[in-house]
Amino acid sequence: MTTVICPYCFARSSAAGLPYRCLMIAGGVRGSQPCGPERDDVWAEFMGPSIPPSARMRGPVFTRPRSPVSRLRPAANAGPAVCPGCGVTTTVRVCGSCHSDLPSDYCEQDSRIIALVGAKASGKSTYVAVLVNELNRRVGQAFDASLAAMGQGTQQRDKEMAQDLYERLRLPDATRPAALGFNDPLLYRLSLPRRGRLGTGSRHTTLVFFDAAGEDLAGADAVDRYTRYLSAADGIILLVDPLQLGSVRDRLPLGDGPPLPAVETPPQQIAADLATQLRAHGRGGSRGRVGTPIAVAVTKTDMLRPLLDPHSPLLNSATHDGGTLDEDDRLAVHEELRSHLADWDSGALYRQLERDFAELSLFGLSALGAPPPADAPADVPKSGPQPLRVEDPLLWLLARRGLLPVTNARKGPSR
Numbered sequence: 043m044t045t046v047i048c049p050y051c052f053a054r055s056s057a058a059g060l061p062y063r064c065l066m067i068a069g070g071v072r073g074s075q076p077c078g079p080e081r082d083d084v085w086a087e088f089m090g091p092s093i094p095p096s097a098r099m100r101g102p103v104f105t106r107p108r109s110p111v112s113r114l115r116p117a118a119n120a121g122p123a124v125c126p127g128c129g130v131t132t133t134v135r136v137c138g139s140c141h142s143d144l145p146s147d148y149c150e151q152d153s154r155i156i157a158l159v160g161a162k163a164s165g166k167s168t169y170v171a172v173l174v175n176e177l178n179r180r181v182g183q184a185f186d187a188s189l190a191a192m193g194q195g196t197q198q199r200d201k202e203m204a205q206d207l208y209e210r211l212r213l214p215d216a217t218r219p220a221a222l223g224f225n226d227p228l229l230y231r232l233s234l235p236r237r238g239r240l241g242t243g244s245r246h247t248t249l250v251f252f253d254a255a256g257e258d259l260a261g262a263d264a265v266d267r268y269t270r271y272l273s274a275a276d277g278i279i280l281l282v283d284p285l286q287l288g289s290v291r292d293r294l295p296l297g298d299g300p301p302l303p304a305v306e307t308p309p310q311q312i313a314a315d316l317a318t319q320l321r322a323h324g325r326g327g328s329r330g331r332v333g334t335p336i337a338v339a340v341t342k343t344d345m346l347r348p349l350l351d352p353h354s355p356l357l358n359s360a361t362h363d364g365g366t367l368d369e370d371d372r373l374a375v376h377e378e379l380r381s382h383l384a385d386w387d388s389g390a391l392y393r394q395l396e397r398d399f400a401e402l403s404l405f406g407l408s409a410l411g412a413p414p415p416a417d418a419p420a421d422v423p424k425s426g427p428q429p430l431r432v433e434d435p436l437l438w439l440l441a442r443r444g445l446l447p448v449t450n451a452r453k454g455p456s457r
């Protein structure tokens with residue numbers, strides 16, 4: 043049975059049980075009138091008071107009547123359904139809880155929610171745009187994977203972000219204030235090869251990225267939407283801006299790059315708030331630690347070059363030979379960052395994380411590969427984004443869920 047998690051309200055349900063929305067078009071075989079719009083109070087209530095009364099009128103929502111065939115063959119519930127009002131077929135599925143329309147191919151595979159959390163200006167928008175690009179190119183090639191944006195919202199946003207970053211060489215917030223964060227989830231269909239005894243094929247997973255501004259986690263407003271989202275998450279990527287750590291700021295040579303960003307909520311505080319929210323929603327496990335895997339990714343590692351050893355694993359992306367994830371490589375990165383953090387903030391962030399999270403790994407990445415030019419801090423470096431290790435946190439989370447093969451130099455390949 044395919045389980046679908048609504049990317050808007052995070053209600054979980056079986057794909058087969060999702061209601062449909064009538065498209066209100068003519069052409070019913072019964073020659074009847076097309077359906078007219080009806081007030082969708084469920085949806086309007088979910089969307090809040092900003093929805094004008096006229097927009098509340100939408101295509102009628104209906105559920106497919108249960109038939110003996112559908113009970114025996116659940117797949118019979120997946121395709122289009124005929125509207126009982128007008129007799130016209132529709133493929134539009136809606137969430138049973140909030141009545142949000144789901145993209146057409148959203149319900150065909152299980153969903154995995156990846157929560158992205160980071161303080162203001164930690165690099166969330168740039169990171170996601172570059173990650174999507176890498177998954178469709180270098181990383182996609184290595185793993186024989188592909189990623190497709192689902193739904194108009196995500197497709198439009200991806201297009202605009204790619205134009206800004208790769209063509210106009212502009213950083214996101216400099217061009218469009220509205221792009222500072224994404225309040226709507228980004229939806230993708232990830233296809234990975236399935237190599238099993240029953241032959242080869244593709245395995246599809248819906249990936250939902252949802253951006254939670256770290257500084258909002260402690261506020262009362264966050265309690266509702268963020269926590270439902272965080273507690274539905276299969277994995278969390280916490281972005282940590284190293285330029286927020288006092289001792290890193292002090293040690294960087296002056297005058298080389300763009301001005302340092304303003305000081306925001308400390309990463310340690312965000313991690314603590316995150317754990318509090320998750321525990322309050324039943325994700326606390328053994329010894330009070332949260333069970334959701336968390337990938338803690340230090341961003342903007344290009345700025346850290348002067349503080350890194352020339353042989354640091356952070357300076358090159360992993361090669362992903364044979365389409366597998368190299369566990370030794372991950373551990374080398376984790377250990378390197380752990381020792382740097384011990385130096386940069388006396389290990390305070392790491393101790394906090396270890397106290398709060400049972401499954402934790404440190405990552406280091408740079409979306410741009412080099413600092414923005416000192417004289418044009420709103421621009422991408424002239425050579426365009428040259429990302430370093432942007433894929434590592436997501437690949438680790440996917441591997442934790444058994445979606446990617448892992449190799450370990452000591453033990454050899456394993457799944």
Ligand SMILES: Nc1nc2c(ncn2[C@@H]2O[C@H](COP(=O)(O)OP(=O)(O)OP(=O)(O)O)[C@@H](O)[C@H]2O)c(=O)[nH]1
Nearest residue numbers: 162163164165166167168222223342408409410413
């Ligand atoms: N050196 C360096 N700077 C980066 C990198 N990625 C982002 N930045 C800088 O960080 C700033 C913020 O990046 P965004 O991607 O807008 O960060 P955000 O977390 O989405 O920001 P908000 O939406 O305002 O919370 C950018 O304007 C860049 O100056 C990177 O890979 N390297």
Ligand SMILES: [Zn+2]
Nearest residue numbers: 048051137140
């Ligand atoms: Zn919903």
Ligand SMILES: [Zn+2]
Nearest residue numbers: 064077125128
């Ligand atoms: Zn109808």
